[in-house]
């Protein structure tokens with residue numbers, strides 16, 4: 001018995017120390033890294049026109065974008081903070097690369113960004129990565145797109161609109177699945193009736209189901225950042241906190257379905273694109289989050305432990321078979337005070353495959369000179385049909 005208790009005590013101490021270790025904040029370097037030598041900067045493009053930097057290139061999504069870049073006539077330079085992950089990818093694709101941490105590295109970021117017309121910022125969670133890159137693009141005069149779905153990050157970007165305009169750069173968040181298809185569809189239906197006052201979006205992520213992970217590790221960790229914050233919705237033009245997400249039970253094609261309200265970025269981006277004062281987004285519920293997960297995600301230490309578990313045990317992202325076979329369906333509906341309504345649907349390819357294409361389609365537009373200064377949204381600048389350029393997307397009026 002004493003032996004068993006001894007073993008249990010050792011296991012308990014080990015678990016407590018491990019949790020303490022993985023829940024520590026990553027120390028931010030006190031001193032900035034040394035200035036990049038001219039020999040490194042001299043390797044970068046001499047003329048910035050048409051030059052694209054992919055930051056976070058060796059993550060699941062960055063890699064997908066880098067691999068597809070040549071299809072859009074883009075020859076990117078790849079960047080990230082870890083050379084041992086960056087170099088093999090750059091070598092395999094035949095692209096140049098530059099090792100560049102984000103934290104406490106403003107001067108080096110600016111020097112590098114001055115060689116590029118646009119940065120595709122693909123490193124997240126953006127709660128931690130957006131600000132240093134945005135500070136640097138403002139000073140360097142480099143256009144910026146990212147894939148954030150973190151509403152507080154998008155709001156912080158919107159709040160810097162004037163600064164981006166003064167720098168004469170375009171900052172366009174969320175150029176992936178969240179929110180290119182929804183924002184384009186929302187602009188499309190909003191144009192069908194006069195003065196729409198209500199917009200409701202319903203996402204079905206497994207319209208055509210396929211085996212394999214639904215989300216990448218980066219998406220799961222970014223989701224934790226959202227779980228740790230109050231759930232908001234757009235009501236009468238304001239973002240208001242909700243005590244609990246709304247649930248809708250309905251029948252579709254004779255089958256019971258539950259719709260769960262989610263904090264999709266449309267509540268900010270489509271407000272900018274359409275001006276509709278009430279916006280709600282739902283997804284077809286495929287499972288329930290355990291209540292303990294919500295509680296653990298409320299604390300910084302809890303999110304770090306969950307992030308460690310995701311990094312070490314979750315699959316990297318949807319496998320190629322899921323990317324090829326899975327489809328999603330999005331339905332957007334608008335209505336106005338006169339009782340008019342309009343509805344349309346999109347069928348899209350799998351969310352990450354769509355993201356690889358949509359990011360590059362927008363990068364291509366920017367280097368072709370199609371951009372507007374300040375904080376911008378996809379549907380507002382490029383219109384409702386941009387999403388139809390993604391292979392496999394179809395739109396139907398309902």
Ligand SMILES: NC(=O)c1ccc[n+]([C@@H]2O[C@H](COP(=O)([O-])OP(=O)(O)OC[C@H]3O[C@@H](n4cnc5c(N)ncnc54)[C@H](OP(=O)(O)O)[C@@H]3O)[C@@H](O)[C@H]2O)c1
Pocket residue numbers: 056057058059060061062080081082101102103122123124125126128129147148149174175176177178179216217218219220222223316317351352355
């Ligand atoms: N809007 C959409 O539809 C959409 C679609 C896909 C992805 N995303 C978002 O895009 C982001 C990346 O997703 P992913 O699938 O590529 O995730 P991932 O596979 O986990 O990759 C994350 C990338 O970010 C880098 N990174 C993280 N923190 C960093 C920091 N502090 N400094 C420098 N680099 C850092 C990582 O580098 P290390 O390995 O060195 O940490 C890695 O390169 C996530 O926020 C995700 O939510 C959004």
